[in-house]
Amino acid sequence: MTKKPKTPKKQIVARWGFKRLSDQRVDPTLGxxxxxxxxxxxxxxxxxxxxxxxxxxxxxxxxxxxxxxxxxxxxxxxxxxxxxxxxxxxxxxxxxxxxxxxxxxxxxxxxxxxxxxxxxxxxxxxxxxxxxxxxxxxxxxxxxxxxxxxxxxxxxxxxxxxxxxxIASPDGTVVRRAITRFVRRSPGELDPQIAAGLDLPEIVAAFRPDQGAKDVVRRLEAARRSHTGSSERVPVLATAVEYGEAQRWGLDLARDIADFRNGKIAWRDVDRGICLHSPPGFGKSWFARVLAQGCGVPLVSTSAGSWFANGPGFLDSVVKECRKSHALAVAMAAPVSIWHIDEVDAAVPERANMSDRAQEWWNVLVSDILNIVDSALAARDAKLVVIGSCNNINRVDSALLRPGRLEKVVALDPPDAAGITNILAFHLQGELAGEDLAEVGAVMEGSTPAEVMHMVRTARRAARYAGRGLAIADLVYAAMPHETHPPARLFRMAIHESAHAVILLALAAGTVRHVSLASTGDAGGRTSVLYADDDLATRKAIEDRATVGLAARAAERLFTGSVSTGAGGAADSDLGAVTIMVASLHASFGMRGAPIYLGAGEELLRAVALDAGLREAVTHDLCRLERRADRLVAANRDAILAVAARLAEKRRLDGAEVEALVRGRLRGRRRRRPAGEG
Structure with missing residues (x-):
């Protein structure tokens, strides 16, 4: 047999152990x-x-x-x-x-x-x-x-x-091959998602010399849990009813991501941009973690503050920090991750409200962030869900909130009793198991999630100082401490809140949820109501609500001989809210005078202050409605006194108790006039 001549070319051995067999050119597209x-x-x-x-x-x-x-x-x-x-x-x-x-x-x-x-x-x-x-x-x-x-x-x-x-993020097969080569022993079959959401340094950190394959696997699993939020204790998305519309959107997203992973839908069919806004303490940043855990995907959170804090604050350094955060979210996508931008009103401020000089600086940054968001949502390889959160949605550049970007805008409202109860159960961590928390939830209704957390901590401290376990009474006391008020102040507070509730029922304008006394500054309590919503608001409905707001001043004047500062002093006070309501009839809805739009919400307060004609018209209507409130309060004197006496005693009444106290005592209910009637 003739021996085949040896090739003079040097054999090249790859690190993975494969040897080149020939020098024939091979089409790189061949599989x-x-x-x-x-x-x-x-x-x-x-x-x-x-x-x-x-x-x-x-x-x-x-x-x-x-x-x-x-x-x-x-x-x-x-x-x-x-x-x-x-x-x-x-x-x-x-x-x-x-x-x-x-x-x-x-x-x-x-x-x-x-x-x-x-x-x-x-x-x-x-x-x-x-x-x-x-x-x-x-x-x-x-x-x-x-x-x-x-x-x-x-x-x-x-x-x-x-x-x-x-090169894709390593799956179970790649990780198994790497572990085998490092420790010279196979770890066996691995979860395909074992390294999902882990960047290269985090994967490499799990490999240690002189340790076994199982040790590497254990570290990788722990690192993955830290990114998906499964190792962090957060509320469960399925039961987080305190988030309202945001929770419903999150549940839909979790289902869509599961369907996408199973090949049932394409990524283009998934809603992937949302912006949450609310006053501080409503859990906006917390929701990003709740959502990440509910969807089982990694989370990368960033903020405008971190972009400035992590560098010298120059334009190029801020842009780099933003891009770095986005790149990390891309790297952690397996193939889906959540990119959360907190303080988005500071990161992408409304340029239309800036001076020309400020626009010169911010235009570059805002434009770059918008391009990054577009890239994040384009879903070429990594699939990103982008969440923005802020305290003031009006300060966010409108270009960020258009369809195709953060197209879903959701306001987080104060949680209702069911939401409060769920928040309580989370913070109690199993304490008071078997106890009915509905009563405490009702007492805390209207509080923010942050306030509920503080109340739980306050209740625990009281029980600890008393040398006993936590009790329901501790939570109730933390929510409504029995403050000692001078008799005159207590009477005025009770009359004030009772008048709101009784006149609401007298006008059949809605239902009372609860009435409570709790001193916060000049405010002596809170009356929570649900206005009738069987139809769009008419002039009659708006004027009824304004009358309910003015009833407390009328009651103070009737029963104490004077009006206190508790009805005014801020845009969200009785007077502030009523002024906005009446001004909206003239300047927002065209229900009084000319059909013209001049503004809405709190901006109407400035319009009233600057426009003499509008101010005169609003003043005329407010005086008319205050006289109406005076008549209704006088007619329902007995009902208001009955509710005030019980409220001063118990400090809190639910709607059913209020209705029972006023039943048969209401007077002055007028016939309903057609919409638009004067």
Whole structure:
């Protein structure tokens, strides 16, 4: 038998143990099934036993090598090994992969490679990079661009690319291969999502020398739980009724993400942009964590404050911090993650309200953030859900809230009794198990989630100081401490709140939820009502509500001989709210005078202050409605006194108790006039 002559060319052995079998050019587009016989993936000739075993290398090299192997075919790896004037683009899962991949390729495939790495933090000019890439290719060098976003690479390299490699976030197969090579022992079958949401440094940190495969797996699972929120105790999305419309949106999102993962729907069918707004203490930032855990996806939270705090505050550093946060969210997507931007009113402020000088600075930042949000929602590879949250939605640039961006805007309202009860159960952490918390929930109704948390802490402290366990009475006392008021003040407070409730029922304008006495500044209590909503508000309905607001002043004047400061002093006081209601008849809804729109909400207070004609018309109506309130209070004197006496005694009455006290005592109820009647 004639021996086959040996090839003089040097055999090249890849770190993963595959040997090049021939020098024949192979089309890089061929997959494993298209390779020549004997060259299928996994069928490569092993390294001869006489050859010394290669060092196992660093954990970073092993993980990168396993991921690169999974993203390429034998044919592609042969072309990389030959290194003959190739232009290659490598898209990696995130910025942290860029430098390690470039270092691995240079170490594995020789020094003829020139690299253009883009992790999004440098300021290299694209035109300069394009010239360099073209020059290196024309000299016969191999040029590789490595980035997490293809748009960051030089244009000449993108257009001339012979090979494009997309390295995905490591799945269970890649992680198992890396663990086996590192510890020389297979961990067995792994969850395909074991490294979901983990960036390269977090994966590498799980690999420790002289420890077993199970130790690596355990650390990876713990790291994954820390990002999905499953290791953090947060309210359960399915029962978090205190979030109202936001909870319903979150439940729909969780179902859509599950359907997307199961291949039932495309990503374009998923709503993925929302902005939450409310006063402080309503749990906006907390909701992002609740949502992440409910959807089982990683969460990356950032804020305008962190962008400025983590750098010198110059424009370029702020932009870099924003991009870094977005890049981290992209890297953690497996394939879905949530990117939460807190203080979005500070990050993307309304430019229309700025001076020309301020616009010069903010236009660059806002435009860049809008482009990043567009990129985040474009869903090329990573699938991102973007959540914005702020205290004042009117300060957010309208361009961010348009369809296609944060198109869903949700206001978080004070939780009702059911929501308060759920918040209580969460903060009690099993204490008072079996007790009915509905009574406490009703007492705390109208409080913010932050206030409920403080009340629970206050109740625990009281029980601890008393040397006993927590009791329902401690929670009730924390919500409504029995403050000692002088008799005159207590009587005025009770009369004030009782008048609101009784006149509401006398006009059949709605229902009373509860009435309570709790001193907060000049305010002596709170009356929670539900106005009738069987139809859109008419002039009659608005004037009835204004009359209810003015009834407390009328009652104070009738029963004490004077009016206190408790009815005014702020835009949300009785007088402030009533002024806005009446002004809206003239300036918002065209129900009094000319059909013209001049504004809405609190801005009407400024319009009333500056427009003499509007001020005169509103004053005339307010005086008329106050006389009406005087008549109704006088007619329902007995009912108001009965409710006030019980309220001063108990400090809180629910709606049913109020209705029972006034039953048969209401007077002065007028016939309902058609809408628009004067």
């Amino acid at each position: 494993p099934a298209d390779a020549e016989p004997g060259e299928q993936e996994g069928d490569a000739v092993p390294t001869p036993s006489r050859r010394p075993r290669k060092p196992r290398g660093s954990a970073t090299d092993i993980v990168v090598g396993a991921a690169l192997e999974a993203a390429t075919t034998v044919a592609v790896r042969r072309r990389l090994a030959r290194g003959q004037a190739l232009a290659v683009v490598v898209i990696v899962p995130g910025p942290a992969w860029v430098a390690p991949v470039a270092a691995y390729v240079k170490s594995e495939f020789g020094s003829r490679w020139c690299f253009h790495t883009r992790d999004g933090t440098d300021r290299k000019r694209d035109d300069a990079g394009s010239v360099e890439a073209a020059r290196d290719l024309s000299r016969g060098f191999c040029v590789m661009g490595v980035a997490y976003d293809e748009k960051l690479l030089p244009a000449s390299l993108q257009s001339a690319a012979d090979i494009v490699i997309h």
